[in-house]
Structures are given as structure tokens and as C-alpha cells.
Amino acid sequence: MRVVSLITSNKSIELVIKKTKEFSEKLNAGVTLLYVEPEPLLDIPSFDKDDKFEKTKDKIKNTLKNQNLDWAFLAYQADPVSHLLLECQREHPLMVIVDNGICVSDILEKIEAPFYIASNQTTQKATILIQKSISLRSLPKIFKQILPDNFDCKMVYEEVFVPDSIMVDTLSASVATVEFDLENQKIKQEELKKFCKGLNKKFEFELFSLDFELNTDSNLIVFWIRDKDFSLLSLIKEIKADKDIFIYLERE
Numbered sequence: 001m002r003v004v005s006l007i008t009s010n011k012s013i014e015l016v017i018k019k020t021k022e023f024s025e026k027l028n029a030g031v032t033l034l035y036v037e038p039e040p041l042l043d044i045p046s047f048d049k050d051d052k053f054e055k056t057k058d059k060i061k062n063t064l065k066n067q068n069l070d071w072a073f074l075a076y077q078a079d080p081v082s083h084l085l086l087e088c089q090r091e092h093p094l095m096v097i098v099d100n101g102i103c104v105s106d107i108l109e110k111i112e113a114p115f116y117i118a119s120n121q122t123t124q125k126a127t128i129l130i131q132k133s134i135s136l137r138s139l140p141k142i143f144k145q146i147l148p149d150n151f152d153c154k155m156v157y158e159e160v161f162v163p164d165s166i167m168v169d170t171l172s173a174s175v176a177t178v179e180f181d182l183e184n185q186k187i188k189q190e191e192l193k194k195f196c197k198g199l200n201k202k203f204e205f206e207l208f209s210l211d212f213e214l215n216t217d218s219n220l221i222v223f224w225i226r227d228k229d230f231s232l233l234s235l236i237k238e239i240k241a242d243k244d245i246f247i248y249l250e251r252e
Helices: 010-027 047-066 080-091 104-108 141-146 164-168 175-197 231-238
Strands: 002-007 030-038 072-078 095-099 115-118 125-130 152-157 202-207 220-225 244-249
Touching: 002 010, 002 080, 010 030, 010 047, 010 095, 010 115, 010 141, 030 047, 030 080, 047 072, 072 080, 080 095, 080 104, 104 244, 141 244, 175 202
Parallel strands: 002 030, 002 095, 030 072, 095 115, 125 152, 125 220, 152 202, 220 244
Antiparallel strands: 115 244
């Protein structure tokens, strides 16, 4: 069982190593750490570029040595996404950790493992966005491992604004069917409230609405989803750069 982490910038070395160390210890997992310096648009030989790459690579090695971290370490001058995907295919990791130099849309469709985008040194409050098809039986084990005990979390549930029956055929939808759909929404809302109340942390409940404010005081945004067509994933591009993002895809 391993965690695969990716560094793309000298500036994110300490942050990615800190998060990787924290999570790998909680998951009792080994680590493969990648440093991939993105290739320039024009592939022109440059001594300065090679020198920067070697200095960053040495800095990472020294950081690992100083912290007594016996991790596998690989360094490349290439496309970061391609090497990350290749390593994930080889190792089938428990978790993937990257810095915010990676575009989420580039890896979202191709990585099945839970992945964490590190931007913030400390995380004290989280917002968890939940897809409506999630069965709220229990909090995923990995959540309990990566969320500190002192977390306050707001659970924001993706509400259905228009009943499914209306979406199918407005003219043929009977009053009874519409009422049935609305009643199901109320049941799901009560289920979520009960679920939040049963957890040993302080949780707040809120329905997602069109005017939902994502960039609140939370510094970790969690997406708990069943499929990657989740409408709330479109909000990722609106998340401020100083917030961490964790995406968990729940399997059947």
C-alpha cells in the first residue's frame, strides 16, 4: 500500500512533503515521491534550466534525508501529468497528493484513487460537498484518517432543484409524481441531518443552492462523489488558490 505524491515547483517542496508524511503515517503506507519539472513550450536547451532542476532535486533529497524519510524518489524533466498517471498505473496507490501546479481537470478523469491538492500548511476547518447519490451509512475510513480530531465541518448536500419527473417530461408529469419526488428530497434531507448528528465532530448541514458561497473560512474543500459528472465539481475552478482540495470517488 503506497501514497504517490507529486512536486512540480521548488516552492511546494516543504508543503507536499509535510502533507505526504502526515497522511502516509495515518494510512500506514509507503511513499513514492515524484519531482517532475514541466517542460517548456519551446524545447530549447538551457544550462539555467538544467541547473535549476538539479538544485531542486538536491533540495528534495536533502529534505528527505534530514527528516529520515526512506521514500522512493523519482525526478524527471517532462510532463508532470503523464508521469503521475504512469506511476499510478504501476502502483494503484491508496492516495495521490499533488501541489497546486497541477490542473485538476487534467487528472480528474484518469485517476481513480482519492487525491489531495495541497495549497495550505494548516487545515482547521473543512467544507464537505456530497453528491446526492451517496448512501449516508458511515463516513469513509480515509476521511477519519486525514481529518484532524479538532475539525469543524460543514456538509453541503447537492439538492435536486427540479424533481426528476419534471425533467423527463413536463407535460406528462402528474401532480402525484411531483409530490413523490419532493417527498423523497425531504426524506434525503432528514437522512443527512441524522447522519451529521450521529458523528462525533461538530457538523453543520446546508443544502447546496445557486448562490452557495464556496470560498468561506474553510481551508479544505472535500468532494465526496459517486461519479465524475458531479455538478459541484464545476466549482473547483472557483476555489481560491490558498485552499486544499480532496476528491474522494466512492465505488459501488
